[in-house]
Amino acid sequence: MADSSSQSLMSDREKKASLGLAGIFSMRMLGLFMILPVMSLYAENLDGVTPLLLGLAISVYGLTQALLQIPFGLLSDRFGRKKIITIGLLLFVLGSVVAALSTTIVGIIIGRALQGSGAVAAAVMALAADLTSEQNRTKIMASIGISIGISFGVAMVIGPLLASVVGLQGIFWFTAGLALMGIVILFKVVPQPTTVSVHKDAEPVPALMGKVLKDSQLLRLDFGIFCLHLVMTAMFVVLPLFMRGKLAIAAEDHWLVYLPVLGLSVIAMIPFIILAEKKRQMKTVFVGAVATLSMACFGLYLFADTLWGLVAALFVFFTAFNLLEASLPSLISKIAFAGGKGTAMGVYSSAQFFGAFCGGLCGGLIWDAFGLSEVFLFCALVLVLWLLVAFSMKAPRHMTSLLKHIELETTAQAKEITDKLLAVRGVLDVGVSLDDSTAYLKVDTELLDQQALDAIIPSS
Numbered sequence: 357m358a359d360s361s362s363q364s365l366m367s368d369r370e371k372k373a374s375l376g377l378a379g380i381f382s383m384r385m386l387g388l389f390m391i392l393p394v395m396s397l398y399a400e401n402l403d404g405v406t407p408l409l410l411g412l413a414i415s416v417y418g419l420t421q422a423l424l425q426i427p428f429g430l431l432s433d434r435f436g437r438k439k440i441i442t443i444g445l446l447l448f449v450l451g452s453v454v455a456a457l458s459t460t461i462v463g464i465i466i467g468r469a470l471q472g473s474g475a476v477a478a479a480v481m482a483l484a485a486d487l488t489s490e491q492n493r494t495k496i497m498a499s500i501g502i503s504i505g506i507s508f509g510v511a512m513v514i515g516p517l518l519a520s521v522v523g524l525q526g527i528f529w530f531t532a533g534l535a536l537m538g539i540v541i542l543f544k545v546v547p548q549p550t551t552v553s554v555h556k557d558a559e560p561v562p563a564l565m566g567k568v569l570k571d572s573q574l575l576r577l578d579f580g581i582f583c584l585h586l587v588m589t590a591m592f593v594v595l596p597l598f599m600r601g602k603l604a605i606a607a608e609d610h611w612l613v614y615l616p617v618l619g620l621s622v623i624a625m626i627p628f629i630i631l632a633e634k635k636r637q638m639k640t641v642f643v644g645a646v647a648t649l650s651m652a653c654f655g656l657y658l659f660a661d662t663l664w665g666l667v668a669a670l671f672v673f674f675t676a677f678n679l680l681e682a683s684l685p686s687l688i689s690k691i692a693f694a695g696g697k698g699t700a701m702g703v704y705s706s707a708q709f710f711g712a713f714c715g716g717l718c719g720g721l722i723w724d725a726f727g728l729s730e731v732f733l734f735c736a737l738v739l740v741l742w743l744l745v746a747f748s749m750k751a752p753r754h755m756t757s758l759l760k761h762i763e764l765e766t767t768a769q770a771k772e773i774t775d776k777l778l779a780v781r782g783v784l785d786v787g788v789s790l791d792d793s794t795a796y797l798k799v800d801t802e803l804l805d806q807q808a809l810d811a812i813i814p815s816s
Contacts, residue, residue: 366492369547373487374496376545377480380441380538382503384448387531388417388471389511390518392592393614397600397607398524403460407724408717411593413464415716417451417472418589422709426560426702429478433554437483438542440476445535445542447474452532456525467528472709474535478559478702485558486549490759490794493558501685505678509622512614520608553792556695557759560702568699573691576749578704580646581684582711583742587653587735588677589715594728601728602661617667621674628679633686639751642683646746649676650739656732690752695787695796697757755784758797760813764790776812781805 366374395414399405432440448471455467484496519527554561568574599605599613632641652673659665685701692700722731764770770788777786777797782804787796795813 366488366495370488370492370496372545373484373547374499376541377484377487377496378499378503379541379545380445381477381480381500382507383534383538383541384445384474384476385504386507386511387448387452387534389508390515390527390531391468392589393512393515393596393610394519394524394527394607396593396596398519399461399464402458402464405461406720407593408720409461409465411590411716411718411720411723413461413468413716414593414719415589415713416465416469418585418709418712418714418716420469420472421475421477422706422713423475424473425475425477425705425709428475429482429559429702430562432479432482433552433559437479437486437549437552438546440479441483441542442539444474444476444479445539447471448535449532452528452535456528456532464524471531477705481698481701482555482559483546483549485555486552487547490761493555493759494757497558505681509618512618513611516608516610516614555698555792556787556789556794556796557697557757559698561699564696564699565703567693568696568703571691571693571700573750573752574688574700574703576745577684577687577691578707579745580680580742581704582707582714583738584649584677584680584684585708585711586715586718587649587738589712590719590722590731590735591653591656591673591715593716593719594723594731598660598728599666603663603666605663613667613670617670618674621671621678624671624675625679625682629682632683636754638683638687638690638754639749641679642687642749643743643746645676645679645683646739646743648672649680650736650743652676653732653736653739657729657736660729660732687752689757690755693787694757694785694798695789695794697796753784754800754802755798756801758799760795760797761793762788762795762813763793764788766790773812777809780808780812783809 391414396410399410399413428440428444451467451470451473453467454470455464458464458467480500481497484500485493488496515527518530522530556564596607596610599610600607605613628641628645632638652669655669655672656666660669684704688700688704689697718734719731722734762773764773767790770790773795774786774788777783777795782800782802783797784800785798788794789796
């Protein structure tokens with residue numbers, strides 16, 4: 357038992373990798389998120405601005421990110437993780453500088469597109485996998501995920517405060533500095549990997565793309581994250597203007613709304629995560645969260661013209677939003693076939709960023725055609741559509757991913773070990789890869805016959 361416990365502890369090298377990569381990811385995402393609560397307020401006086409172009413300026417990063425994040429990951433396999441991540445961060449710096457120097461909305465759009473083109477997510481995840489052992493890989497991925505959530509909350513608070521002092525251009529200069537700091541962390545804090553290999557649990561594999569895209573359950577989740585980020589981005593095209601115009605909240609005071617709403621919503625979602633994971637009520641909680649999110653958008657449409665109506669609707673919105681942000685990756689992990697998690701997450705991430713792009717476009721178009729409040733109604737209707745799709749999903753089995761290092765030389769050996777593993781009680785799915793000498797398993801930990809599993813592949 358002590359031996360097993362010691363194996364699960366992260367080494368100093370792994371801790372440095374976790375801290376450094378989470379820092380890089382959070383700084384980059386902070387730079388992207390800080391624009392959300394301030395763009396509509398501070399870009400309205402730029403030359404050539406229209407509601408549609410304003411929405412595009414907010415969301416165009418999602419298009420370039422969606423198109424390039426999988427190619428960047430594949431390039432990092434060939435040319436090295438740190439080299440590709442550095443190029444991505446430099447593209448982000450370039451985009452920030454272009455936006456900071458622009459006096460037209462078109463210039464801002466070009467800068468935002470360049471920011472998104474530095475799509476290093478898949479490369480960072482691959483580097484994380486290179487630097488961690490199989491048993492600790494989930495921990496570093498979780499730390500990166502947590503850092504993204506923290507970045508969003510921090511951006512909602514400091515974005516309005518910073519913009520009130522330095523303006524929109526100052527925000528872009530600040531984000532450029534964050535990206536440069538990320539490069540320093542990459543080379544000063546993050547260790548150099550001794551080997552670079554493809555990790556099917558952490559990065560997309562082109563050969564598995566077809567299988568992922570044919571999985572109707574995974575496609576339901578991809579549609580879900582598309583809708584979630586479409587709604588979130590569309591809402592922020594008009595929400596800051598709504599708060600300043602209809603509620604007369606000064607731009608520099610918007611953080612006073614976001615801070616308590618986001619803080620309390622994180623606390624409020626915890627019982628539902630426990631219910632979903634510990635009590636195995638994942639589908640019930642998931643579908644309920646989608647329905648709640650839709651009701652929150654209807655609430656914004658009907659009651660956001662009063663301060664307490666807005667605060668109450670935003671609290672419900674972000675409670676459900678945060679719950680879904682946490683639940684969707686967990687569902688991907690549970691539903692993806694053994695060895696397909698990295699590819700499934702790659703498609704999922706592309707759908708997420710493409711949803712953000714479409715959200716900005718739709719928000720700008722509907723605002724221009726119908727008005728600010730009608731964007732909230734549009735968001736509610738999109739979520740009703742998602743709810744109909746979510747109802748038809750199968751309840752996921754409660755599965756945990758396991759990775760086992762195994763040395764094999766032939767496909768016949770791989771087939772033989774696969775059959776043996778599938779015969780073990782509690783092993784639900786197996787994928788054995790000769791490329792990275794790894795057996796990918798999906799198991800039910802409550803049913804798993806650990807002794808029989810260890811007899812086939814001893815715990816290292």
